[in-house]
């Protein structure tokens with residue numbers, strides 16, 4: 323069983339179809355890049371995996387289990403601006419909130435919860451800053467806190483929504499090294515990104531999406547310009563196609 327299996331997924335929002343006939347697998351140890359233009363339905367697909375939106379048809383399974391019963395198996399890293407950074411809470415406190423799904427609201431955090439938090443902070447190399455209020459962190463540090471919060475759940479699948487947006491190149495590289503390290507340890511990762519060049523270089527597979535999956539394969543095999551044109555609406559002969567190795 324793959325870590326994530328999506329079959330025949332269709333989602334309507336506000337009475338309009340947003341996704342249809344989506345099939346997608348993410349295996350253990352894979353970093354899959356979900357790429358497509360604005361409004362393609364990438365975030366909606368992530369929200370479907372988290373069972374946060376209703377589906378018209380199709381199935382989403384996490385490690386073989388229907389997604390709404392497997393919420394605690396999925397770590398979600400939202401876009402940075404979706405988090406309230408002015409809340410007076412430390413790095414460690416934010417990461418501990420990642421355990422709420424397993425602790426429950428009424429029980430106190432236990433030894434295993436604090437161990438999971440410590441391990442997650444070590445993984446993203448934020449142990450030294452664990453007592454720092456999150457409002458005092460840089461953009462790159464904030465992104466690492468959100469990754470640690472998701473990892474504290476020890477998830478089967480990690481979902482990342484545009485993790486590189488607004489970060490400088492060295493910080494992007496640091497995060498990408500972290501994702502590659504997680505992948506080599508057997509973590510399954512699904513990441514949306516608008517950084518096509520970065521995705522081509524680092525993802526094991528790319529899923530090109532525009533309301534449905536247009537193409538899915540290792541980056542080096544996505545050489546047909548038509549799939550890029552159909553996904554992004556690039557014009558024929560666009561230098562971007564040459565840049566992507568698909569001219």
Ligand SMILES: Nc1ncnc2c1ncn2[C@@H]1O[C@H](COP(=O)(O)OP(=O)(O)OP(=O)(O)O)[C@@H](O)[C@H]1O
Pocket residue numbers: 335336340358359360361362363364365366367
């Ligand atoms: N709550 C909603 N109600 C109605 N339509 C919605 C809702 N949320 C999103 N949509 C529509 O669904 C479509 C897909 O949106 P989505 O945010 O999934 O795209 P995206 O690929 O993540 O885009 P971006 O790259 O801009 O983040 C868009 O046309 C959007 O307007």
